[in-house]
Amino acid sequence: MDKFTNSAWFMRIVAFALAALLFISVNFEMESDKKSLGLSTAPENGTETIENVPVEVYYDRENLVVSGVPETVDVTLKGAKSLLINAKSQRDFKVYVDLSDPEISMGDRTVTFKISDLNEKLVATIDPEYAEVNVQERMTKEFKVDAEYNSSLLEEGYTAGQPTVSPETVKITGAKDVIEKISYVKANLEIRKGLNESVNGQATVKALDRDLNKLDVAIEPASVAVSLKVSIPSKKVSIVPEQTGKAKAGVRIKSISVDPTEVTLYGQEASLDKINALNLPVNISKVDGDTEMELNLSKPESVQKMSLSKATVKIRTEKVDVEDKDTEEEAEEVVVEEEKPVDKVEPETTESKTFTNLKIIPVGKQDDQEVELDTDVMSITLNGKAEDLKKISKDDISLTVDVSNLDEGKHDVELAVKVPAGVSWELDSKRVAVSVSMAQEEEET
Template structure:
């Protein structure tokens, strides 16, 4: 044998034979097997391929039923000629593993898995070969959408969230009857962190069961538009309408009404705290000729975001003007320094007759306590001055004496007292000197009286010492005769 291998012609012949055998083996794999043509060579002509997680398609009437229980994938084992395996791999997109339930009704079914699209030379083995599938009747139910607010605690101080609204407010869920029974809540969540005003956002709709577990059921529509009203800090404040000018003669305002009387202002808390009333533009009375209805805009105070409503209706009812008098009405004096006094020259009691003009209804309602009359003497020096009279009362009443001049005299009582004290001291001094003079005079008088008495005593003594003169007889006779 060794001698043959040493021969060149033998080596060439052996090479030719081996080449022919290899050629025949390859061509036998690609030619159909014919009866009696011989058996394939094991391990050389056949092969095997295992396909994992091959999708399982289930065909059924999806307009009436819902597939609720079926395996999603299966294992497929392919055996056959290598050429067929190669061809099967090239045509994999045409292959399918499926179950046909087109003619089946609702319920649980045990079905054999079928296949198609594989090369005919391949043997297809499916694991598992038979599976359990369930069909349930398809139903549609409508559910309201609940809005879940996320991060509400991150809103700025004073901001509040109103009632959110979803559009549409309800969604449709089409599923098996058993699945619909599990739906406990339909929810759409929106995040309000960083928000300071109302907004609209799109939120996905998610279904949950009673335990809060998410259900993998599609909804129609799958998302809704959620509008979240965010209200800044606010408060209600009254409106105030001031008047300017005078009504035409003989005309009086019977009533002025605002609709509404209060408005709501929105803005930062520190700004709102400083606002207690909003003043409307002044009402020009000179333009009124009778009953009038006006639409007046509401001004927005500084720092306020907005005012609601932005305008109000003003209704003015007028009537014929009447007059009422309040006699002996006192005048208050304002800004009078302490220890100063006043009086009204030519007006001993300091009162006057106050005249009020208005509608009969307005005049009947007012009393003295509703009125006040005053003059302001702030900064005035001592003396007599003419100062304007200020009369206050209800808005719809006119006072023709308002602003008229009043004569008043003011005095510093402390300076007057000092002058009086000085005068009293002078008087007291004079009175103190007068008793001394009287004492001196009395002393002088006493001396004169004493001297006079001494003189009389001296004269008496002299008379007693001299001799008595004789009596005149004639005179005595005459006296006797008489």
């Protein structure tokens, strides 16, 4: 035993064992110290998802239009938590689609999203991974703007002319196939209900296809100034004093006059056409001498408003003997009888006949004009003797609208009516809306 313990190999083994124990002891203490200080020998990994990261698209913006690329994507990052926290707070990386190749082909294609400026120790996953995009040639074309408004919001009896637009044209830029789909360029003027005065405002311009779907294009300018002239049809008629009641004994009415002699009525044109005078009842039963009085004018139900509400009536009289009363009454009766034929038309000799769906014919159309009527048919009522009306057919009636002097745009034009002699006529409306357009060459940029 002594011989073994005193041997060189024994001493070597003991020394190696002591060295191993010392190494293990020192390393165990160091690991314990690191843990007590909150340190780790290996980084702690994690996962973070960053939502709504903007996507950049690289392509030739002067000559191409790219559609279909989402504005944002979600990015999931994996790696050391310390790096994840920094990446999420700083967002200093970029997600992009590269279509900058000058030889890129037009049409539909599938592209993958790429990421740059991300710490190389982090692993990124992009959702979605790819996008279906469309690449088209970029085109700019000039279009005329048509202004619109909701005519049902006008106050009853009021009408509006064709709205004017400034500027009259806009430049629209987009993909060639989208530009070719544009059928209408509209600017809708928002008005309030019960509008009864002219209005000026701004309206956003929209490009629409034939089915009135809004198209994704850039419009310059994006809005235009629209002016709408609002008015109400008017007609000036005479104020006719109408004697009522019976004069007092010994008083004879020599004359009745009114001041002013005319009043302006406002309302729908069809209603105004039926009014030729405004009667003003004047009660003479209390008049015992020359009198001047102010009376209220009664507004017809079909009239929206009048230029004045009162009129001054002057009555001139003379004194007569009471025994001449019978003679006076006879004279008054004669006057009444003489006035009847002037003011009245014998209704029993007049009849009406209505013709429907009469075609309205545009006349004076130029070769380079396109003319469209809001309505190309209308009804007409003829008034006259029964025997005359029986002889009249649709072929004897002509409704035309003269477009020879109309510029491009929308116009309110009066109809020209031809009917056989001896009859009068009434229309649903004496005017019709006419849209005129010209042939227009395409302009590309």
